[in-house]
Amino acid sequence: QKEVEQNSGPLSVPEGAIASLNCTYSDRGSQSFFWYRQYSGKSPELIMSIYSNGDKEDGRFTAQLNKASQYVSLLIRDSQPSDSATYLCAVNEGGADGLTFGKGTHLIIQP
Amino acid sequence: DAGVTQSPTHLIKTRGQQVTLRCSPKSGHDTVSWYQQALGQGPQFIFQYYEEEERQRGNFPDRFSGHQFPNYSSELNVNALLLGDSALYLCASSWTRTDTQYFGPGTRLTVL
Numbered sequence: 734q735k736e737v738e739q740n741s742g743p744l745s746v747p748e749g750a751i752a753s754l755n756c757t758y759s760d761r762g763s764q765s766f767f768w769y770r771q772y773s774g775k776s777p778e779l780i781m782s783i784y785s786n787g788d789k790e791d792g793r794f795t796a797q798l799n800k801a802s803q804y805v806s807l808l809i810r811d812s813q814p815s816d817s818a819t820y821l822c823a824v825n826e827g828g829a830d831g832l833t834f835g836k837g838t839h840l841i842i843q844p
Numbered sequence: 845d846a847g848v849t850q851s852p853t854h855l856i857k858t859r860g861q862q863v864t865l866r867c868s869p870k871s872g873h874d875t876v877s878w879y880q881q882a883l884g885q886g887p888q889f890i891f892q893y894y895e896e897e898e899r900q901r902g903n904f905p906d907r908f909s910g911h912q913f914p915n916y917s918s919e920l921n922v923n924a925l926l927l928g929d930s931a932l933y934l935c936a937s938s939w940t941r942t943d944t945q946y947f948g949p950g951t952r953l954t955v956l
Contacts, residue, residue, distance in 0.1 A: 737886070765943045767944075767945075769947075775949070775950075776932075776934055776947040776948060776949050776950045777887065777934070777947045778947070779944065779945075779946060779947075782943075782944055821886050821887070823886075825943060827943060830892075830900060830943070831877055831889035831891075831892055831900050831902055832877075832879075832887070832889060832936075832945060833889065834879075834886030834887050834888070835886050836884070836885055836886045837886050
């Protein structure tokens, strides 16, 4: 059974610092990796996707992928209080397949 | 550009009843996936529809069924509701040649 593991938190980070969120997955056939942000009572919002080993940067966000270790991470630089949310890691085997999600990490940015 | 829309926003049903949830995909998208998100959990994949057929299904019982219409909109039907079916039901749309899924606002279902 495909599993995605995340530390549920809460992860508390001071404003302006770097927040580091981690995710491991069980299916070695996974090809596509996603980070979604979900505010309380809202639906998931796509932040980033990553497909190749290494880093991918988009503004204050950097996704990192290591397929050999089956590990994905998300770094948020210059954290802002508006970044406080639950961050969901999701994977699939590529194409338009259904996503397998972790339970999410609750991030709190302290002003 | 209209995003993914879902209706209704909230719904309250009693055990044993049946419910239908609706989803309209983002413009240009042809694939619709449905997810169930219980409180404090990540979304769980129910099934996916493409070309009006169920293409892939997660680990959900046959009480959960769906449909896709020629305009790519979709319905999720749940029969014989259980208390455990109470959750946020999310619809996500994508284009079949890509894997990026965009979520609608969700329907909050409460089963009493």
